[in-house]
Structure formats: structure tokens, C-alpha cells
Amino acid sequence: MISGFAIGHHQVRAPGWQTGTTVIVAEDGATAGVDVRGGGPGTRETDALDPTTLTQQAHALVLTGGSAYGLAAADGVMQALAERNIGFPVGTEPHEVVPIVPAAVIFDLGRGGEFGNRPTAEFGRLALANATTDDPAQGTVGAGTGAVCGGVAGGFGYTEITIDGDQPITVAAAAVVNAAGSAVDPGTGRLWADRTRRLPAPTPEQCTALSEARTNAASINTTIGVILTDATLTKAQANKVAQVAHDGLARAITPVHSMTDGDTIFCMASGTDAPLPHTPAGVTTFNTILEKAAEAFTEACLNAMTHAESHGRWQSYTALTT
Numbered sequence: 001m002i003s004g005f006a007i008g009h010h011q012v013r014a015p016g017w018q019t020g021t022t023v024i025v026a027e028d029g030a031t032a033g034v035d036v037r038g039g040g041p042g043t044r045e046t047d048a049l050d051p052t053t054l055t056q057q058a059h060a061l062v063l064t065g066g067s068a069y070g071l072a073a074a075d076g077v078m079q080a081l082a083e084r085n086i087g088f089p090v091g092t093e094p095h096e097v098v099p100i101v102p103a104a105v106i107f108d109l110g111r112g113g114e115f116g117n118r119p120t121a122e123f124g125r126l127a128l129a130n131a132t133t134d135d136p137a138q139g140t141v142g143a144g145t146g147a148v149c150g151g152v153a154g155g156f157g158y159t160e161i162t163i164d165g166d167q168p169i170t171v172a173a174a175a176v177v178n179a180a181g182s183a184v185d186p187g188t189g190r191l192w193a194d195r196t197r198r199l200p201a202p203t204p205e206q207c208t209a210l211s212e213a214r215t216n217a218a219s220i221n222t223t224i225g226v227i228l229t230d231a232t233l234t235k236a237q238a239n240k241v242a243q244v245a246h247d248g249l250a251r252a253i254t255p256v257h258s259m260t261d262g263d264t265i266f267c268m269a270s271g272t273d274a275p276l277p278h279t280p281a282g283v284t285t286f287n288t289i290l291e292k293a294a295e296a297f298t299e300a301c302l303n304a305m306t307h308a309e310s311h312g313r314w315q316s317y318t319a320l321t322t
Contacts, residue, residue, distance in 0.1 A: 004270025008131030009142030018112030019065035022142030029057030033238030039259030062103035066118035076124030108146030139307030150182030157304030173296035175225035193302035222262035248297030
């Protein structure tokens with residue numbers, strides 16, 4: 001896991017339930033930015049990440065199911081962090097803090113059978129308690145538990161890329177793939193995100209099955225995620241990274257950013273590396289971070305689709321192609 005962060009999941013897969021929450025925690029704080037592109041977003045605390053606002057760091061990020069109802073999961077994370085005295089100081093005593101916990105949601109209401117079964121504050125608290133610095137579980141876990149993408153089961157994906165140099169920088173992406181668009185090229189049956197064609201080509205019969213699955217697509221969705229890095233960034237730079245990461249989303253799913261998607265990507269920079277110099281070399285390094293952020297988000301989308309399990313009436317890509 002990238003330095004400065006831990007990730008935890010909590011989910012419920014049971015009769016009537018198919019939803020969950022993922023928490024990315026930065027107990028020492030992380031400079032954060034966000035870029036919202038979808039026409040139907042469900043978010044919390046995104047305005048606080050604007051470069052012109054007071055707070056400079058976020059302490060956790062919540063990605064969750066439950067549509068707008070699921071924003072309640074952030075309450076549990078906020079309360080649990082406050083109990084640890086983690087947050088933006090607003091007084092002289094250690095407990096006088098306000099944790100900054102931005103959040104974004106996917107639409108998965110009713111995917112388990114019961115419309116009213118959705119994440120609560122307890123989901124956030126439990127996901128935070130499960131946070132670990134190990135690489136996170138992928139697929140039908142956390143916020144990806146009830147995910148669907150173009151009629152195929154979606155999920156949670158994660159990847160890391162290292163930028164070599166005198167001072168190596170790591171860029172990671174976590175994506176919850178739950179799109180109204182499709183992750184599958186209808187002409188070949190391949191995943192759009194499989195840009196190097198690592199996966200076997202689907203057979204004609206499998207292509208037919210994938211095409212038929214598309215008719216089972218949900219009409220209200222959202223893909224959300226975050227770019228993590230150990231680089232030291234300003235809030236403006238973090239916002240730029242989040243913006244360019246949408247290029248990676250557009251390489252993995254088509255179409256994106258529709259009126260029924262709430263596509264939202266965050267960036268969190270732990271700042272464990274030295275600041276980028278204000279020189280041409282520093283600009284070149286930052287451009288490389290932008291490039292790798294987009295690449296990592298595409299890869300995270302690929303991992304989400306290949307690790308997902310079938311659920312309800314939605315089959316996974318792996319089940320349809322093996």
C-alpha cells in the first residue's frame with residue numbers, strides 16, 4: 001500500500017442486501033482535490049477541496065453505495081476519527097477537532113432486493129476499523145459490492161505505479177466501477193481497459209452473451225474513485241490530478257459523464273516525498289504524475305471488472321468469458 005494511507009472495506013451480501021462502503025484514511029492528513037464530471041453526483045465536502053478554501057488537508061475519504069442516503073457512512077468515519085483526536089483543530093484541546101471527510105456515492109439502491117437496505121454511519125465506522133496498509137481486496141467488496149457496469153457486474157479495483165527517478169514517486173488508483181456506459185467493446189468483447197490485450201479474446205458465443213448482458217444495464221449509475229500519491233502536491237495540483245484521471249476513466253468505459261452518472265474522482269497526496277521544485281524539471285515530473293494518474297485509473301477499472309463476482313441478475317465479465 002502506498003505510504004501515508006490505509007484502505008478498509010465493509011459490505012453486506014445477504015438476502016435483501018448488496019451494498020458496502022470503502023474508506024481511505026490518512027491519519028496524518030493528505031492534501032486533497034476533486035473533479036466532478038457526472039450529471040448526477042452524490043457528494044459531501046467537495047467544496048472544501050477547492051484551492052481557495054481554508055482547510056488544506058483531508059483525513060479520510062469515503063466511497064460508498066447507497067446513493068445520497070449512503071453519505072451517512074461518512075458520519076461514522078467522522079465520529080471515529082474524532083474519537084482519535086484526528087481532524088482540523090478548532091480549539092486548544094486535543095479533542096477539539098473537525099475531521100475533514102469528503103465522500104462520493106454510487107447508485108446501487110435495490111440491487112440486493114430491498115430498496116431501503118443501504119449503508120449507514122455504522123458502515124463507515126466498520127470500514128475505517130478494517131483499514132489496513134496491505135493492498136486492499138478487490139472486486140465485489142466495499143463500495144463495489146452492488147456495482148453494475150453496462151449490464152455486467154462491476155466492483156472495486158486498485159493498482160499502483162512507481163515513477164522511477166532519484167526520488168521515486170508512487171501513484172495509485174482506486175476505482176468503483178458502476179457505470180451506465182459499458183466497459184466492453186461491443187465489436188470484440190474485450191474490456192476497453194485491457195489496452196495491451198492481456199486477457200484472452202472472447203469467443204463469438206461469449207461476445208453474444210456479453211451483448212445480451214448489455215440489455216440488463218441499469219439506467220442510474222456512477223463511477224467514483226481516487227488517485228493516491230506520496231508526492232507533495234498543492235491543493236491546485238491535487239485538483240489537476242483528479243481532473244486528468246478522468247482521461248483514464250474515459251479509456252475504460254464508454255460513454256462516461258452522462259446525466260445519469262455521478263462520475264467523481266478525488267486525489268489525495270500524503271506528501272511523504274519532497275515538494276516538486278518550481279523548475280522545468282519539476283513541471284516535467286508533475287506532467288508524469290498526471291500521465292500515470294490516468295494510466296492507473298484505467299488499470300484500476302480493469303481490475304474492478306476482472307475481480308468482480310456475479311450477483312443478483314448481473315453476471316461478471318469473468319463468468320461470461322470463461
